[in-house]
Amino acid sequence: MTDAQVIDEELLERVKDSIEKRDRKHLMALIDELRPADLADLVEYLEPSERPFVFECLEPEGAGEVLVEIEPPVQERILHELDNQVITEIVQELDSDDAADLVGDLPAERAQAIMESVEDEVSKGLERLLPYPDDTAGGLMALEFVAVRDGATVQEAIETIRRKREEVENVYYLFVVDDADRLVGVVSLKDLVTEPPKRKIREIMNPEVISVGVEADQEEVASVVKKYNLVSIPVVDREQRLVGRITHDDVMDVIEKEASEDITLMAGVIRQEIAEESPAKISAARLPWLIAGLFGGILAAGVINQFESSLQKILALSFFFPVIMAMGGNTGTQAATVAVRGLATGDISLVNTGKRLWMELKVALMNGLVCGLILGLIVGVWLSDIYLGAIVSLSLVVIILNSGFIGTAVPLALKKLKIDPALATGPFVTTTNDIISLFIYLGLVTLFLKLRA
């Protein structure tokens, strides 16, 4: 049995009903058993006007736990409805990283007001975390962690954990620092409980501790955590001093975010679109891709226009524009997808680019020969012109070779230029391939017609 509660339509209807009736008691009875993540789902399914009442019914701590699980566009809308007093109470209950994310997303004026009204300790934490960009180690880290000096004993370390019990929700490793607060080792809780109380931490710690710098990109953080199967990773400043901790759940979010970003860049949609509720915003986000495709298509029309006389001779040549473009487009997308994913997961690095390109060319040649043969036969029979079929066949081989090359080379080149390679799977490369493919097809056929004439 999975204990994950499923929000079904029946529960949703009953919740909506109790909100409409402003029946606080009934609503609480319905949602009392739900975990914060499930309640967050439920809130997302509600209409915007129904959501504030749910938060009015929750205690600050519970409200905070639910709020951080809600997708940003919906979260923003809810925060807009809540008053500063409620937000202040919520921020005080959150972990430092979640608090910083929440305050960082508020309009500057409101953020300032909240900063002034929270307790001193909370506002100090916010001041430390807010300067870091969201997509860096500093932006991901929390200030809640347990660290001890290397000279401490096991017993003293356990005392430290006991003192921080309430503040630090999850402790998996104990970080070890020297007298200058520099990170020098790590002890797993498993080792801590099984070692004698008088033993020195220095003797049981693992000095080969993996850490990330506070300015490291989130993609780098995720790849280090994933590669070495870590549960949490300490964050250090330039002097190697321990400043924070990033936990596995934040890393999982980053991995999923980065994967979604690759996918959505491919299609030209924004990642947060799923939870976005304004059609105008979605439209605005998608239009650049569409308009790029539109002008690419107009360029393609210009290319075709150059070959008008060939088309006038054999109108049926135009029948095959869709198949020519689809083949170039699909081949390019396949090659680009593998390159983009491989670069993202680290399975392709710039060390082995030559090997990758060579492999793609071999694959493109094979696929080109198979597809070229099929299309050549069909065109030859359709137009009762076996030579024309042969030249279409040849042009498809060239098109697939070219598209495979461009699809692989562009993401690799973008990576070298430190631009997100996922852009290569968008309409720009596809459109370029469309135009080149049409040029190859019409060019070779026209050359053939001229030679035959």
Added chain:
Amino acid sequence: MTDAQVIDEELLERVKDSIEKRDRKHLMALIDELRPADLADLVEYLEPSERPFVFECLEPEGAGEVLVEIEPPVQERILHELDNQVITEIVQELDSDDAADLVGDLPAERAQAIMESVEDEVSKGLERLLPYPDDTAGGLMALEFVAVRDGATVQEAIETIRRKREEVENVYYLFVVDDADRLVGVVSLKDLVTEPPKRKIREIMNPEVISVGVEADQEEVASVVKKYNLVSIPVVDREQRLVGRITHDDVMDVIEKEASEDITLMAGVIRQEIAEESPAKISAARLPWLIAGLFGGILAAGVINQFESSLQKILALSFFFPVIMAMGGNTGTQAATVAVRGLATGDISLVNTGKRLWMELKVALMNGLVCGLILGLIVGVWLSDIYLGAIVSLSLVVIILNSGFIGTAVPLALKKLKIDPALATGPFVTTTNDIISLFIYLGLVTLFLKLRA
């Protein structure tokens, strides 16, 4: 500083050099400092003929740790080169889940031989794990975990951890079972170290433990772990008895695998392709998508053929085939991408499909009006026929509306039919959209030409 070692070209060259000279001592000196995951990367960069020598130089435990980090196609090739004695030693050193994965991937005959030669305890574990499909909780779980009875004391629990110290590498939670081995609670190690030794586990455990059934799909496992921010999740059988544990690193792999699968299904490439070394296998995997596109394109040619007389009247109508297809294709891909990702991450559920479809139609109408206006103007000016421009404009609005609808409806319908919605982003939907778009464009224009005649 990130302690992740980077495999640079210089190190790679020196390793290749020492392999060529069969210089075991030099090779060991070069790779001695590398962590298993880094050594795995290095091995993947080597030529197939160079790899076995590296494994000949490693101890069984080290060899096993490296082997499990290597991508399956390369791993398979290396296993093929190693003899049964070496594999037996490696299997004995691995955790039960990794051992089962490795043995499960061997040809049946070799797997049998290994099963017979490993120690009794290892072969018993393999017999328990091998029957579960790879993509279920049973296929992911390991048998190494720490569980205590609910009647035990904190002191006894710590003794249990001490006994299992070598066997269970990472302990984050202590699972609690009743006398019938049914899972009844969980204790974090943090709580364990901070509670008095005499206290009963029953009093400090959290009875609301989240678990998954042994037959649960890996996607479900990942979504539960992610949703509730777990580090590891206990696996139970139908009688709620504790049978295994899945850790966060395996879940991260699943999340990345599922995301990669979505992306690769979109493009029609296989997920493991990045590490695949046979161009023929890659070609075979990609050809179905290409050939589907090819025949779709031939169908499109058939559609165009039906409108030959319109094309003969105005040849320039064919110039706009690429732009018509690109617009339908891009719109459909955008809508499908959002639906597929939303379904995968759980942000779209079948509860709110109507809302999603309605949103997509509103977005499509906006985008259709913008793009239709631009294209209509260009066509009208180009062909000096403002009415023809208007009709092309109208047809683009209809095409974008249709593509947005199909792009959203198909993945939602596939999900309802329990088919992987990511298939909807492949060439089938794109090709369907291509054909319908051409039909709308040529149909409306032909109707207009007839009415005007």
